Amino acid sequence: MNTLLAFLAIFSVIVFVHEWGHLYFAKKVGIMCHEFAIGMGPKLFSFERNDTVYTIRLLPIGGYVRMAGEEPEESRVRPGHEVGLVFDRNQQVTEIIVNNKDKHPEAHVVQIEQIDLVHELFIEARDEETDEMIRYAVSDRALVVEDEVAERIAPWSKQFHSKSIPKRAMAIFAGPLMNFVLAFVILLGLALYQGVRLSPEVVVSDSPDSKTAIQAGLETGDVITAVEGAPVSSWKEMTAEIERYPGEEVTIEFERAGELKQTTATLGKREIAPGKYQGVLGVHGISEFSVLGSIEKAVNDIYRTATSIFNTLGLIFTGQFSLDYVAGPVGIYNFTGQAVTQGWITVVFFTAMLSVNIGIINLLPIPAMDGGRLVFLGLEAIRRKPIPREKEATIGFVSFALLMLLIIVVTWNDIHKLFS
Structure with missing residues (x-):
């Protein structure tokens, strides 16, 4: 039980800090974030605050921040759909009711002819009663309500791709950066505590x-x-x-x-x-006790860990790499158990080392990772035009699928090592 609690605590802290980095800096540059998730898979718990839904999900294999417009989004409201519109005092649309319209008697039901919820923010619809074509202005904070779940629309000015390359890069790089910051803070605290x-x-x-x-x-x-x-x-x-x-x-x-x-x-x-x-x-x-010495020690610990990781990754190019050199969730759980038996200081130190690992792995130039996304931004800067979003999304999806396959293989190897 102690191992499980420690594993969940370590996982939650590292993933939270990583994703919080994405969320904080994305919002700082004006990007709307639809969801902040810890874990993957089915949703266990959620709440909404400041236009972002915060969720805890079942599988402890990562997390994500879903930024508006970062990936091609299919509109849930299209021409031909019958929707209910709710207005404010200035007759701007503040809610678009996709279904269950009978639960919203205040909504004015129309059939959409044209719609733009990104640039011009309008809905052209044929009124059911008068058969007249009417153009409605849509508030930039309007909600789309489907199955009684509301999500705020994301005008172009709040979407990921509307921002400059440096701002987008900062929002992406902030996740791994916060992993290094977390490791430094932990190691500095340990050095000050232990001397x-x-x-x-x-x-x-x-x-x-x-x-x-x-x-x-x-x-x-x-x-x-x-x-x-x-x-x-x-x-x-x-x-x-x-x-x-x-x-x-x-x-x-x-x-x-x-x-x-x-x-x-x-x-x-x-x-x-x-x-x-x-x-x-x-x-x-x-x-x-030494403040400067503690800072130096924390930096040196991070440097040594990073060097060890790059040395291991370098074995890929020499043909000496083995799955035994990496660990998935099961392997990390096993290492956590070993750390727990050695006391809380070892657990805290292990957390810092794992945070450095995750920061570096996320910066690798793999499309499914933050490093891959930074590569796409670099190519955009060189080409002076973005990579087609459909191609980027396809490459990202394939890479993510391969990454999940690798996690499965590594996890199987971890389980095999446990029982061998």
Whole structure:
């Protein structure tokens, strides 16, 4: 149960922050957003606020913000339809009742001859009583009501494609950006809470992890001054040098009680990406409170995670890539369970790392991802005309279908690994 709650909490926070980035910046540049959704599939819960419907959906495999005009929309009100019109005091249409007109006795029933709810905002209709053709002005905040569910119309000035390329790009890029912001805030908070290791003064414990340091003769309180001849003056410099020599014997210079000493150590090694390792000495540092040090640590953690992800993705081009290097919802659930057993700090750190992963994956130039949409905007800027929306929508749909297929395959692989 703890794993399930942690998984849902992590998923909800990461997806919420990502989609909130899209929503906030889209609205900032004047784009109407019809829906803000957490999850996919059937709707579990919803409410409406400021022209946007906020929904929680069943399947925890993502979320979305449905921006007006971002994809070709089929009008639900067309010439030949019989609809009910509700007017304001200025005789502008404020509601268009598509069906169940008997529930709206105040509505004036007409048969539509012509309609434009995007540019000119009008309805031309033949009055049933007089058979006269009348042109009605439509309010730019009019509602289309179908099955008693109302959705505000989206005039051209509020649609995605009416905005400049930089504004559209910002609305798209804001999602992954907020994933990096979330990771930074989490990691900064953890660093401020736990402290950061500034000095190369080491702590050697009795645990198996310190076996290499013990065999090298290091003791708690020793201050490492050089690794393999390279001077170090901080914990960051020391660990960077140690990581360069996985599994190798290195010379370590250190200071003990004011006296300079030297020893050799055969380092352990830690796999950080498929086929890539870091050297490990098996010492811990002394944590100190430092705002600047915490900021630096948070940035370095994000950088290391991003580098590891790109190294793994790079294996695609070398033919060394394996499905075992990626995880779907089941795999993430499994990792969440492992984090829960190690305590809340590990769970919070895992959340930050997963947020970085999702931010980077979303920026890949795949049409179904934010990165793919940014590519289309780049092509539009180069061509000085947009890619035909039908073609963009078709490419996006095919890519999304392939992405769902990949998720299914990865999920099956995750399940297989659980029971193998």
